[in-house]
Amino acid sequence: MAGAVLGPASAGTVVLYSSNNVETVNGVVDQFTKENPDIKVSVVRAGTGALMQRIKAEAANPLGDIFWSGGLSTIGEFRDQLAPYVSAQASAVPSAYRGPDGLWLGTNTHVTVLMTNVRQAPAAQPPRTWTELADPKWKGKxxxxxxxxxxxxxxxxxxxxxxxxxxxxxxxxxNAVIVGTTSAAYESVAKGEFAVAVTMEYAAYEYVAGGLKDIRIVYPAEGTFLSPEGMALIKGGKNPAEARKLYEFLASKSVQTKVFQSAYRRPLREDIDVSSLSDLPALSSIKVVRLDDARMGSERAAFIAQWRRTISAR
Incomplete structure (x- = not known):
């Protein structure tokens, strides 16, 4: 649900475009305004793609000041709409997740996992690898x-x-059942309707942390993949000083730690050890297969077309 920004933003206001969920955004905004009572934050929420298209459409008269947070591959496609800014905290984030000239800064990453309900798994054994899921014993599971x-x-x-x-x-x-949304996949495994979901670490861990005993998180032995997310200042934003202050707040170790503790969004800052804050492994202990974001983006249409052919031929 998007919140409307009524009228032009005045001094002491910052307009935040965000694709994060309501609870995460509200928690961060509440804390920021407590620490900065002279600044009002107006929030517009929507999906990353929709917000980036909005930023592009508003380029001649920007209505937003800062975007937080969406996939770095998507953000990178709209670099012409972003303002360079090198935060003093950027060095805490690996250079692979920092945009050229500070056009964006990585904040967190999703890790692809297999979320398993052991009650539904064959012989109550979670899969250990991707390859296992091609075995006919997993059909429909x-x-x-x-x-x-x-x-x-x-x-x-x-x-x-x-x-x-x-x-x-x-x-x-x-072997798979295809559903329309990410949440439909992990929720159905939590309910015991399926044995395994291909999903994101944070979504699966919410159930583990909540005490659901049948849920296991598997990092496949062949390796897994990251979906890094980040934030950026909007070029021509009308409140640059306030936007930079919010940017620094969102980049901070304390805020990213709190976001992890409340929403399990794994920070990209190297000075936050999630294994000391949860039962999740440190990122350095996970076998990660690096993907080329630019190539992935350019091949997306062809991949989806092939996927449709595969599904229709089942």
Whole structure:
């Protein structure tokens, strides 16, 4: 749900465009305004793609000041609408997640995982690998979000094909039930309707942290994939000083720690050890397969077309 910005923003106001969920945004904004009572934050919420298109459409008369947060591959496609800014805290984030000339800064990353309900798994054994899911014993037990609608699923399946090839991906697709949204996949595993979901770490961990004993998180042995997210200042924003203050707040170790503790969004800052704050492993201990964001973006349409052919041929 998007909140309307009424009239031009005045001094002491910052307009935040965000694709984060309501609870996360509200928690951060409440804390920021407590610490900065002279600044009002107006929030517009929508999906990353929609917000970036809005920023582009408003380029001649920007109505937003700062965007937080969405996939770095998507943000990078709209670099002409972004303002360079090098935060003093940027050095805490690996250079791979920092935009050229400070056009964006990575904040957190999603990790692709297999969320398993052991009650529904064959012999109550979670899978250890991607390849196992192509075995006929998993037919009808695996749920995958439609990669055309879910960016996280697209990253997972594109990465899976890059890592293990089309044949393995086709085998998994033959066994899978495809659903329309990311949440429909992990919620159905939590309810015991399926054994395995291809999903994001934070979503699965919410159930583990909530005490659901049947849920396991599997990082496949062949490797897994990251979907890094970040933030950026909007070029020509009318409140640059206030926007930079909010940017520094969002980049801070304390705020990113709190966001992880409340929403399990894994920070990209290297000075935050999530393994000391939760039962999740440190990122350095996870086998990560790096993907080329630019190539992934350019090949998206062809990948989706091939995916449709695979699904229709089942």
């Amino acid at each position: 695996v749920v995958i979000p439609d990669p055309e609608r879910s960016s996280a699923s697209f990253v997972a399946l594109y990465g899976l094909r890059s890592l293990l090839g089309q044949e393995v991906l086709d085998g998994i697709a033959r």
